[in-house]
Amino acid sequence: MRYEVVAATGPVLEQVLDDTFPLWNDGLSRQNYGRQWVAQLKTPWGSAHLDRVALVDGPHVVSSAKRYDLSLRLDGRIRRVLGIGAVFTAPAYRGRGGARELLARLLETAVTEGQEFAMLFSEIAPAFYERLDFVPVPLAEWTIEVDQKRGGAPAMLVRTGDERDLHNIVEMSAARSAGARLALDRSEDFVRFNITRKRLLSGLSAPGTRDTEFLVVEEGHQAVAYLVCTQQDGRWVIEEAGDRDPAGARLGALLQVMLARQPSERLPEIRAWWPQSLVPPQLRVAASTPTQEVLMIRPLKDRMLPLPPLAAEEVVFWHADYF
Ligand SMILES: CC(C)(COP(=O)(O)OP(=O)(O)OC[C@H]1O[C@@H](n2cnc3c(N)ncnc32)[C@H](O)[C@@H]1OP(=O)(O)O)[C@@H](O)C(=O)NCCC(=O)NCCS
The missing domain is CATH 3.40.630 (Aminopeptidase)
Incomplete structure (x- = not known):
């Protein structure tokens, strides 16, 4: 059966927050971890540029991720970029292709929405994302x-x-x-x-x-x-x-x-x-x-040339912009 991608709201969101809380709580209580997310979505930028999606197997959440609609200046041109954060697979579903499938679907949607690149920060060994054609950006x-x-x-x-x-x-x-x-x-x-x-x-x-x-x-x-x-x-x-x-x-x-x-x-x-x-x-x-978290990027359309290698001194990326 093909898993479905849905917006993470209501009970799906609560499940995602329960699942990701142990890893990304930053010392917050579970209640405040949820409040922090909801409050971000109420800001003018957050309400228009940020959401969370889940890959579901019927009532079960398999994998989830945050999506950011970012604007990037790359080699002198402004590009719309899909920012992907907090990729997570429920422990019971790990190693069965859930994260890979969710990412592939997010990239597909991004192309149809007019985004030209995708970016993420890898907290794991980058090989997983390299297999999805992401390349590291030195930071x-x-x-x-x-x-x-x-x-x-x-x-x-x-x-x-x-x-x-x-x-x-x-x-x-x-x-x-x-x-x-x-x-x-x-x-x-x-x-x-x-x-x-x-x-x-x-x-x-x-x-x-x-x-x-x-x-x-x-x-x-x-x-x-x-x-x-x-x-x-x-x-x-x-x-x-x-x-x-x-x-x-x-x-x-x-x-x-x-x-x-x-x-x-x-x-x-x-x-x-x-x-x-x-x-x-x-x-x-x-x-x-x-940086401990490795910034990675890939073009979304084949017709675009891969990025020429970047050097750390050619990149401006504040910690505030980490997503
Ligand atoms: C990383 C994670 C999202 C992978 O989810 P998944 O659905 O099991 O991934 P898939 O089944 O699509 O792919 C499995 C591959 O993920 C990679 N992978 C899983 N955990 C990894 C880790 N800690 N470091 C590097 N690669 C990892 C492996 O290459 C694995 O391939 P293998 O099965 O051949 O060994 C999942 O392990 C997870 O939720 N981990 C905790 C949260 C996290 O660290 N997220 C990443 C943030 S950048």
Whole structure:
């Protein structure tokens, strides 16, 4: 019997959430894990660009996945891309081709919907996805050290970011990715979605365990640099950041301001999927390693040539954009 692909809603969604919760709960309770998903779908970007699908065998959920409708700038052209996340097969069905079948059907649908590429992050050995013609995109994670300013934090106006800053952030993002061969094309709704997603995760976590900061440097009533950072267990992940000035000095100073608030004996470890073209003078790259989750991509139509190999320095992909 051929399995059927259905939208994961109602009891199917509850089954998918029950199945995937042990693996991807991020420390949330089961109830908050469900709330986090539903809340993402209520955002303007999420409601139009995100859903979850399941391959079902009658009443049983075999496999499931998240689908994102992304916009990618690739070699100077904007492409609609299917983003695939959270591919999961119920343990009782593993090794029977469920995941492969679901992926094949998602790729088929994507072609008919006009998407030109598919992308995913592999948390498993990439061979499984390579057999489906996905190729890895090199992506580096940096551990960053900030030169701490002696004599106090730099004097500049730093405040919490909000709605009015989004258009400046989109401009900074676009300028940064203009020189890259591969970067997401980030709209205001998409940036808002990513920040909301991080805040939701912090807000739904046990109090005091996880925090999200969204800070901007303001000059002339405009955000001229910004940073979104999640903080947990003494580790900071810079989710995304930008500076109107290509040298990034205000972004570096923003990090100095943040660190000046920290007690000096407890300096955080700072990590980021930082674009290699942006190294503020106050920053030192202490380590660079390939990201644990492997970004992979494939064209959806045969008539398109395979991608020429990409180098990590040609890719801009913030941790905030991880899906
Ligand atoms: C990975 C997963 C989705 C595969 O689902 P499935 O329906 O069993 O997959 P299929 O039957 O279509 O294909 C089986 C193939 O998956 C691959 N595979 C399964 N688990 C794997 C793993 N942990 N690492 C690498 N490859 C794996 C193997 O190549 C396997 O081939 P084999 O049966 O010849 O050994 C499933 O094992 C799962 O849900 N794992 C937990 C969640 C997860 O890690 N998801 C991947 C996120 S990127």
